[in-house]
Amino acid sequence: MYTKDEIIATCISHQIPNGQLVAHGIATPLVAAGYLLARLTHAPDLAFISAIGQSVCRDWAPLGVATIEKLWISQGLMSINFVDAVCSFIPRFHPIEFFRPGQVDATGNFNNVFIGGSYERPRLRLPGVGGIPDITPFGENIFLYVPRHGRHTFVEKLDFTSGIGHDPTTRPGKGPTYLVSDLAQFDFAPESGRMRLISIHPGESLGRLQAKTGFVFEYQEPVAETDSPTPEELRLLREVIDPMGIRMLETLSGRRRRQKLRDILREESAFFAGFEDS
Amino acid sequence: MYTKDEIIATCISHQIPNGQLVAHGIATPLVAAGYLLARLTHAPDLAFISAIGQSVCRDWAPLGVATIEKLWISQGLMSINFVDAVCSFIPRFHPIEFFRPGQVDATGNFNNVFIGGSYERPRLRLPGVGGIPDITPFGENIFLYVPRHGRHTFVEKLDFTSGIGHDPTTRPGKGPTYLVSDLAQFDFAPESGRMRLISIHPGESLGRLQAKTGFVFEYQEPVAETDSPTPEELRLLREVIDPMGIRMLETLSGRRRRQKLRDILREESAFFAGFEDS
């Protein structure tokens, strides 16, 4: 058996061709796990650029929370300052990047600013847009992931559009090409620009998927089933890439999430001895 | 006794207040000699940025021709790439910089593009403008130097304006504040913006200066005499800063210049042993 985070990380990994430049944003350990899984299986020649540390990396290390900088700083091929990365490096290379939308609509527009209420008095203020409105107007390698599939995320109408999707009347960019959640994988139909089911994860049903999605998505029957992670993929995720289970943080919330964080920090402080020595 | 290059370097040195950032362009060893003389006398806390090596330096080394990079690269506090230096660093810091005009007019406009003929068929094509038209429209620390004072350089009308002077009808910048040649020192009168004599170098006359200048400059009688370099300044220039006499290249031309270059290169190859070892 495997967990939701593991099939998401595996699906992310399968989207990464060898030899590509992949970008890793803030607080997205599931994406890091997916990239590293690709790196250790079919894509040994990946290069990473990371928001944390602002380096170009070819090497890798297991995921951390308190010590995550070690991965990106100490093993960097070169350091790039944020301004150069944003203005020159990312526009030039169109790196593959996975974004986690706060809300996403049927054509792949998405929102990371606020949910509910008004902009001035939101029900929930989100952390903010980062580089999303910068890259999505022209990016060619935009991918989305949603760790907890639900109608609060997949909505008919966004409260705010910070990431550009496939609405053919408004979009200047190319839009996201792929979305993975804990229930299924999607791409976007070329004509309509609407979300289109690729496959449902093992054990999930089309009816449940439709019920948990706030808009109508396209699909063809018979519906395909997502490949389960292989035993080797699971071993790599659990033993090599992320032995502390940091990737799980994105699928947990509230008390369970805080408890998991405490467990991770306890395990990591053993690792910290090495951090201090190096 | 002293040579023309030595009084010019000394005058340059006297213009540099302690604690400033000074910029050093391409092929201007006289300016480097002046900066280093300031550094070793009244201005120990200078910082340098140099076109060669693109570094910020606090340390210094004797001048070189074939090995000049060693000075600016191996001893740099930090490296700045050219694009950042041009777009961000220089506009932010307004470093002191000495430019050598191909032609200069009475209000301090100057030309480093071509002399005589037309732009398409010039009598003499000059190397080009470097950063002159970039900095002079807003720079606050523009200085000029002319190693060989003559009517070919001090002209009534420029063939091309690449550096902005004090013409009050056109200038958006502040213009050069100072000019030194092998004959005299000048500043610019606040009202008219025209060149104004500060002092004549020892042994030169006002009549000769006027005859060698292609326009009327302002002066007050009695005309002051430039301070001669002190014995200590001459010792520093000759023995410490520039024992090979590289600063003299700017006051020589033709065969004498090439012979001086050959002499320098021969002396420098002894020094090169050390260059290779370091």
Place this chain on the structure above:
Amino acid sequence: MIDKTLSLSDAVRYVRDGHTIALGGMTIYRRPVAFVQALITTENPPSKLTLFSFTAGLASDILVGAGMVERIRTCYFGLESFGLAPMFTNAASDGKIEIIEESEASIANGLRAKMAGVGFMPSRAWQGTDMFSVRPDVRIIEDPYNGRDLTAFPAIGCDVAVIHVLKADKFGNCQLGGNPTIDHELTLVADTVIITAEEVVDSLETSIDFSGLPVSAVVHLPQGAWPTSCYPTYPIDGDEILRYIDACNKGEFDAYIRRLSQ
């Protein structure tokens, strides 16, 4: 150069009512937390600050919690894997704080415009998004070479920038230890630059990350980023960050800060 070393209590006096204050580092890495604490607990703490942070995190959340921030300019405000920034998230939902909605590109281009001494820098960013609806001050211009619409991001400066560094010399030359973020740029756009440093040495001779030329004050402040990290000297103190979040969630921000400052 001038010796710029200064005591923490003198350095906080640079920050005045109504100032825009920028904080170096990023989210929960190398943030000037000890400086922010000192600023909160000083005798007459400044008010109505505008906070400028490329990515705002713990230090910013504390400043917001203390009620000193009227306005925040950032493209991300959160505690990374530790979740939302509690005091910011509450203040934003209550409409008690003005947000100048930025993105990575609007900040990066705004800094470049300020450094270059021009009003704006052009970019393809934001085209087609709702960002303009919350930033009516951001103009769209026509590219004179191809007629396309471009976003003209306005210049961004600040009154005071506070940057915690691994090592500084007394002139303000600094080494960061990686994670350069926008700290070098902050030193170039701020009117006043304050450095807090794990270690202060007489003179750094090489490999600095930015020059001390624009620095006004250097404060020796070991553990000055705690509980955020200062790589490679110490990692994030995650337990302390969780204690902070728990205290905020229980409405005990003030008590937490008092305890921290004892």
Place this chain on the structure above:
Amino acid sequence: MIDKTLSLSDAVRYVRDGHTIALGGMTIYRRPVAFVQALITTENPPSKLTLFSFTAGLASDILVGAGMVERIRTCYFGLESFGLAPMFTNAASDGKIEIIEESEASIANGLRAKMAGVGFMPSRAWQGTDMFSVRPDVRIIEDPYNGRDLTAFPAIGCDVAVIHVLKADKFGNCQLGGNPTIDHELTLVADTVIITAEEVVDSLETSIDFSGLPVSAVVHLPQGAWPTSCYPTYPIDGDEILRYIDACNKGEFDAYIRRLSQ
């Protein structure tokens, strides 16, 4: 990553008639002289090239002397302390070469525009000078935030960039040994990037100056910058540069190149 090592004779084939070719390094430091020689002496040398060099020096002058350059884009063309670049200076006085008059700012901003994917970058440079009279393509725009005139420097790209480096790995990751000039930017604006390197190693793991991602070919070419310098491996060979100048002044450019290539 792909092994990009290539022979010199294969690498020169990337340069085609009418291409814009950029040369890395600066004036008489780390110039790709050996590559330029190979380009001149190859079987069907390309013609009608546009040469792009931030500061053009010896390698550029040789290419001009060979009659392969129709147009030159630069802000400085000279041999530093060695004086004017002879073949360029003659060609320019004879009106035999078109000069796209640039400055440091027009090139720096043009590179930034190209990298950002916009048509221009704005600057205070050139205002009040005669530069616009020889660059009628450069537009003046109004700053939408303060109404001031700004110079809109157009984007600059190139077909092929040739950069000589101290050390490269077979993927094209490079170390320059200081004097970074605009070489990193050239790799980001060129369609094809060719590296010639003093030393080629299997894999560089740290401290690279630019990434091999956009690199097409890596040529092992020891002494590839001679007689310009490759710091810290060798200094400028000033005697050879004087021999070059003397030969040019005597009208013996072709003989000089023949002798060099033997």
